[in-house]
Amino acid sequence: MHEIDSTLEISDGKFHRLLGPEALPAFGDTGELEATWGRRWGAADEVGRLRSVLMRRPSQGLANVRANTYNEELGALVDPELRWYWTGRDTPDLDLLNAQYDDFVSTLTRNDVEVVFAPELPATFTKSVYTRDPLITIPGGAIIGRLAPRMRRGEEQSITATVAAAGMPILGTVTGSGLAEGGSFQKVRPDTAFFGTSVRCNPEGYRQLARILEEFGITLKRVTLPGYLIHLDMCAVMLDDDLALVNPRLAPYDYMAQLWDLGIETIEVDPREEWACNMLALDRRKVIMPDHFPRTAEILSDRHDVEVLPVAYREMLKNGGSVHCSTMELQRDWS
Numbered sequence: 498m499h500e501i502d503s504t505l506e507i508s509d510g511k512f513h514r515l516l517g518p519e520a521l522p523a524f525g526d527t528g529e530l531e532a533t534w535g536r537r538w539g540a541a542d543e544v545g546r547l548r549s550v551l552m553r554r555p556s557q558g559l560a561n562v563r564a565n566t567y568n569e570e571l572g573a574l575v576d577p578e579l580r581w582y583w584t585g586r587d588t589p590d591l592d593l594l595n596a597q598y599d600d601f602v603s604t605l606t607r608n609d610v611e612v613v614f615a616p617e618l619p620a621t622f623t624k625s626v627y628t629r630d631p632l633i634t635i636p637g638g639a640i641i642g643r644l645a646p647r648m649r650r651g652e653e654q655s656i657t658a659t660v661a662a663a664g665m666p667i668l669g670t671v672t673g674s675g676l677a678e679g680g681s682f683q684k685v686r687p688d689t690a691f692f693g694t695s696v697r698c699n700p701e702g703y704r705q706l707a708r709i710l711e712e713f714g715i716t717l718k719r720v721t722l723p724g725y726l727i728h729l730d731m732c733a734v735m736l737d738d739d740l741a742l743v744n745p746r747l748a749p750y751d752y753m754a755q756l757w758d759l760g761i762e763t764i765e766v767d768p769r770e771e772w773a774c775n776m777l778a779l780d781r782r783k784v785i786m787p788d789h790f791p792r793t794a795e796i797l798s799d800r801h802d803v804e805v806l807p808v809a810y811r812e813m814l815k816n817g818g819s820v821h822c823s824t825m826e827l828q829r830d831w832s
């Protein structure tokens with residue numbers, strides 16, 4: 498019999514046919530994702546059982562916020578080099594900030610949520626605690642955005658490395674002149690998400706995200722945020738598949754009308770608690786929310802059967818973001 502000498506003859510056809518390609522099941526098939534990437538990464542909505550979040554501890558650079566930088570007009574301490582702002586006249590109480598942050602992390606871990614930490618960045622990255630913004634997640638993986646202001650540009654690389662090191666697929670990256678921040682992205686249905694364009698999220702960022710999401714069967718609807726409002730997650734939060742909490746003084750009417758068209762009932766924050774929408778759902782009708790919005794919390798628990806887990810988080814809000822801004826879901830149950 499003729500022996501094949503593979504260093505002289507190409508023998509491929511004889512066995513690659515047997516070892517043939519397996520394009521299907523496709524990447525996003527749940528069994529395929531689990532077998533190839535270790536688990537069912539990503540999330541189809543913002544209310545499914547939360548399994549894993551991305552966080553980063555408050556920047557040590559907040560120690561550089563100086564009292565003599567108070568800007569009367571803006572009501573905040575503002576860095577002359579534009580690397581930070583901190584609302585009010587007082588410098589950050591770092592002990593309080595860190596203690597409140599640690600309590601928030603414990604509340605998550607006590608509720609069996611895995612916390613994946615991105616590493617500390619250089620001191621100029623004073624807003625890097627807000628891991629909501631450098632990326633978005635959908636079923637199957639993450640899409641890395643592109644942050645708008647110079648004070649945040651560069652967080653993307655460390656987020657990419659952290660997500661990849663966790664073993665999660667990266668499905669795309671916003672490039673070119675696109676600006677897209679995760680705080681302005683909201684999943685409301687497995688096939689529908691919203692993106693608020695703003696001073697931080699431009700039409701080109703929308704165009705790129707919409708194109709990537711189309712591949713995954715998700716339609717991205719654009720709404721324009723009013724004034725200088727930076728992110729859609731200040732306007733509304735999903736509490737259940739068909740229930741959202743909104744702040745009608747911030748949310749574009751057009752956006753609320755589209756929620757109603759999707760069959761989503763909206764309830765409103767107490768008007769004295771403008772920040773109250775920025776909370777994190779652990780599951781359907783179960784949320785973590787800062788404890789200084791008692792009126793809205795009462796509306797949720799007494800009238801809508803939402804379980805509210807309060808955390809003290811007020812110091813962090815002076816940096817311009819709350820509990821939703823401080824987390825990005827890497828995994829929620831989806832099917």
Ligand SMILES: NC(=[NH2+])NCCC[C@H](N)C(=O)O
Pocket residue numbers: 624627629630649679680681728730731816817818819821822
């Ligand atoms: N998802 C959010 N709403 N993030 C808030 C980030 C706010 C932060 N002060 C910034 O300017 O970047």
